[in-house]
Amino acid sequence: MEEKINLGIVVGEFNADITYLMLERAKAHADFLGVNVTHVMHVPGAFDAPIAVKTLIERKDVDAVVGLGAVIEGDTQHDEVVAQHAARKMMDLGLEYMKPVSLGISGPGMTRLQGQSRIDDYARRSVEAAVKLVRRIREKQAE
Numbered sequence: 001m002e003e004k005i006n007l008g009i010v011v012g013e014f015n016a017d018i019t020y021l022m023l024e025r026a027k028a029h030a031d032f033l034g035v036n037v038t039h040v041m042h043v044p045g046a047f048d049a050p051i052a053v054k055t056l057i058e059r060k061d062v063d064a065v066v067g068l069g070a071v072i073e074g075d076t077q078h079d080e081v082v083a084q085h086a087a088r089k090m091m092d093l094g095l096e097y098m099k100p101v102s103l104g105i106s107g108p109g110m111t112r113l114q115g116q117s118r119i120d121d122y123a124r125r126s127v128e129a130a131v132k133l134v135r136r137i138r139e140k141q142a143e
Contacts, residue, residue, distance in 0.1 A: 005035040005063050005134050007127070008056030012069035012105070014045035018115045022068045022104065025123035033131050038062060046071050046105045047082045050089035057097045064100035064130035065090075068123065070115045071107030079108035100133035102126040 007030055011023045023040065030037045038061055041052040046069030056065045067090050071083045087103055094101035104126025106118045 002135075003138070005131055006038045006061055007035055007130060008039040008041070008059065008062040008065045009037055010041050010043060010049045010052040010056065010065060010067045012045045012049060013042050015070040015072055015112070015115060018070040018106075018112075018119060019068055021119045022070070022123040025120055026066060026068060026104065026127050029124045029127045030131075033127065035127075035131055045069065045082070046086045046107075049086050049105070050093060053090050053093050053101055057093055057099050057101065062099070063134045064102065065094075066102050066104055066126045066130050068126065069105040069107075071105060071110065072112055072115055073107070073109050079110075083108040100130045100137070102130040102133075 009026055011019050027037050039056055043049050043052045049067050049069060053065050053067060056062050071079045073079050083105060086105060090101045104122045106115055106122045
């Protein structure tokens with residue numbers, strides 16, 4: 001019997017009308033896949049996600065971390081900086097700790113309407129990516 005997978009989720013509060021629904025859809029999809037969401041950490045925004053990802057990834061009872069957020073385009077290129085740096089640091093943490101960290105942060109260059117239309121896809125895909133990678137790593141380790 002397969003060992004249960006435990007996910008941590010980090011979710012940005014900025015653009016909460018989008019991210020709250022992303023969190024709910026991510027938890028529902030985790031339940032559908034038969035995995036546990038053991039920890040949820042709320043952070044102010046996507047830029048703040050890496051420190052929370054590190055906090056969760058260091059836990060022995062977390063097999064992977066899902067990062068959720070929405071970066072809406074503004075009048076400057078701020079959205080590009082936020083999304084790129086958050087994504088890069090989250091990827092670096094996954095490699096450092098050898099645990100999957102999936103990117104469910106929508107944007108940059110995205111309008112609020114586009115963000116709302118991407119809620120389901122980003123939430124579902126980020127959970128699915130984390131779960132698939134944990135399973136594949138476990139399979140490889142069992143060989």
